[in-house]
Amino acid sequence: MSTNTISIVPASAEDAASVRPIISEIYARAFRLPPWNEEWTDGEAWAAIEEKMDLGADLFLAIDEDGERVVGLALGIMLTESYPDAADLAPFGLVPGAYYCIDMAVCETHQRRGIGAQLLQAREARARELGASAVGMRTRPDNTACVVCYKHRGYTHTGTYQVVTGHVESPRAVHVKQL
Numbered sequence: 647m648s649t650n651t652i653s654i655v656p657a658s659a660e661d662a663a664s665v666r667p668i669i670s671e672i673y674a675r676a677f678r679l680p681p682w683n684e685e686w687t688d689g690e691a692w693a694a695i696e697e698k699m700d701l702g703a704d705l706f707l708a709i710d711e712d713g714e715r716v717v718g719l720a721l722g723i724m725l726t727e728s729y730p731d732a733a734d735l736a737p738f739g740l741v742p743g744a745y746y747c748i749d750m751a752v753c754e755t756h757q758r759r760g761i762g763a764q765l766l767q768a769r770e771a772r773a774r775e776l777g778a779s780a781v782g783m784r785t786r787p788d789n790t791a792c793v794v795c796y797k798h799r800g801y802t803h804t805g806t807y808q809v810v811t812g813h814v815e816s817p818r819a820v821h822v823k824q825l
């Protein structure tokens with residue numbers, strides 16, 4: 647049935663498994679492109695999704711206008727002290743009890759149509775539902791698309807720190823909105 651609008655839906659681990667090839671590809675492709683330029687396989691992208699869902703992360707999928715194709719995904723989680731990046735994020739206002747927008751990716755064919763903003767809105771709604779004190783994310787400072795998406799929705803840059811991936815060091819800017 648055609649709905650003529652993009653819909654954002656929460657997805658369980660079973661839902662994710664049923665669309666594994668497409669979400670793995672969208673996620674991996676997004677991070678193989680600038681500014682990330684990461685050598686990320688679809689398998690590694692899937693492992694990252696599974697790892698975050700095993701930690702209790704929420705997964706949201708964006709479904710195209712025809713209601714047939716997944717065109718984007720987003721992960722978010724209520725931060726606890728045991729979350730792997732909790733200690734790195736805390737100095738920048740993303741403390742346990744805040745909701746962390748882990749990642750999002752929109753299929754290249756569907757970018758710049760407001761889907762990223764809708765995926766953010768869905769996670770903000772989830773954060774409010776869970777009683778989170780704040781919502782935030784971290785990304786590369788040169789990731790204009792992501793930074794603009796959050797800044798235009800009231801997020802403030804709270805600081806930048808270096809992360810080390812393999813032997814490569816690169817900056818991550820944290821942006822936070824109080825709820």
Ligand SMILES: CC(C)(COP(=O)(O)OP(=O)(O)OC[C@H]1O[C@@H](n2cnc3c(N)ncnc32)[C@H](O)[C@@H]1OP(=O)(O)O)[C@@H](O)C(=O)NCCC(=O)NCCS
Nearest residue numbers: 676750751752757758759760761762763785791792795798
């Ligand atoms: C970040 C990303 C998810 C945004 O998805 P999108 O569906 O294209 O975003 P939207 O169309 O909702 O745009 C949101 C806002 O960002 C702006 N924007 C999007 N892409 C932009 C770009 N390349 N340059 C400047 N502004 C941009 C839009 O104009 C819009 O502005 P508005 O707030 O005034 O409406 C998408 O670019 C992506 O998948 N990037 C690769 C993966 C990634 O970096 N994810 C984030 C990891 S932290």
